[in-house]
Amino acid sequence: xxxxxxxxxxxxxxxxxxxxxxxxxxxxxxxxxxxxxxxxxxxxxxxxxxxxxxxxxxxxxxxxxxxxxxxxxxxxxxxxxxxxxxxxxxxxxxxxxxxxxxxxxxxxxxxxxxxxxxxxxxxxxxxxxxxxxxxxxxxxxxxxxxxxxxxxxxxxxxxxxxxxxxxxxxxxxxxxxxxxxxxxxxxxxxxxxxxxxxxxxxxxxxxxxxxxxxxxxxxxxxxxxxxxx
Numbered sequence: 458x459x460x461x462x463x464x465x466x467x468x469x470x471x472x473x474x475x476x477x478x479x480x481x482x483x484x485x486x487x488x489x490x491x492x493x494x495x496x497x498x499x500x501x502x503x504x505x506x507x508x509x510x511x512x513x514x515x516x517x518x519x520x521x522x523x524x525x526x527x528x529x530x531x532x533x534x535x536x537x538x539x540x541x542x543x544x545x546x547x548x549x550x551x552x553x554x555x556x557x558x559x560x561x562x563x564x565x566x567x568x569x570x571x572x573x574x575x576x577x578x579x580x581x582x583x584x585x586x587x588x589x590x591x592x593x594x595x596x597x598x599x600x601x602x603x604x605x606x607x608x609x610x611x612x613x614x615x616x617x618x619x620x621x622x623x624x625x626x627x628x629x630x631x632x633x634x635x636x637x638x639x640x641x642x643x644x645x646x647x648x649x650x651x652x653x654x655x656x657x658x659x660x661x662x663x664x665x666x667x668x669x670x671x672x673x674x675x676x677x678x679x680x681x682x683x684x685x686x
Contacts, residue, residue: 461485461488461490461561462481462482462485465513465561466513466514466536467511467512467513467514467536467537470536470537471511471537471539472511472539472578472581472582472585473511473578473581474581475577475578475580475581476575476577476578480574480575480578484563484571484575484578485561487563487564487567487571488561488562488563488567489561489562490513490559490560490561490562491510491559491560491561491562492557492558492559492560493515493554493557493558493559493560494554494557495554495555495556495557496553496554497553497554498551498552498553498554499517499540499552499553499554499560500540500541500550500551500552501551508541508562508563508564508565508568509539509540509541509562509563509565509568510539510540510541510560510561510562510563511537511538511539511540511560511561512534512535512536512537512538512539512540512558512559512560513536513558513559513560513561514536514558514559515536515554515555515556515557515558515559515634516533516534516535516536516554516555516556516558516619516634517533517534517538517540517552517553517554517555517558518530518532518533518534518552518553518555518635518639519531519532519533519534519540519550519551519552520550520551520553521550521551522551528642529642530639530642530643531550531593532589532592532593532596533555533615533634533635533643534552535619536619538585538589539582539585539586540552540560541565541568555634555635555639556632556634596643599611599644600643600644600645603685605644605646605650605654606654606657606658606683607683607684607685608644608645608646609640609644609646609651609654609655609658610658610663610680610683610684611684611685612640612643612644613658613664613672613674613680613684614627614680614681614684616631616633616634616672617629617631617672617674617677617680619631626677627674627677628674629673629674630667630671630672630673630674631671631672632670632671632672633670633671633672634670637651637652637655658680658683661679661683662675662676662679663675663676663679663680663683664680
């Protein structure tokens, strides 16, 4: 197996996991590793040359700006997530690193050729796109109808799920990739409400805060119940 693939922490969960070892090696030969610092942009709105990428580690945000220059965070990308619009450029969205992030990137022509060559990869990418769309719809529904407490609990639960190395349980600890301002932006809350609700979730025994961004999941079942997940 290609050395880059052999040591990849998401080799069993990324879309390319459906490929055989030989197919994965051929795909890896067309890719390259890229590391982004926090705040560095992967794709910019209107980037006609935008490549496609699998997130190996870190976290990304996909956001748009209104006419007044206000940012709206539309969704997050966690490790094993696929980033890239295969058939159209990023007309309205920026993709920016929330933390130091490592990606396996491909030119558009290379990923399009891989989709033609490997039907299983095309199906895996379609499935992942459907899952991303569902996650976006769930976020919209959450921000429209759920209480502030439920919104924040759901976001924390999703972060813990993304940080887990198993699908059957969430991680017991993770580092928040978002600032409180970014959380407020994403959930349609104020920064003050985010701070207050974090404190309330801690008082209830669902979480424990560690340092500036560390979150311990003290009671996974309670956090899930509060979130409605």
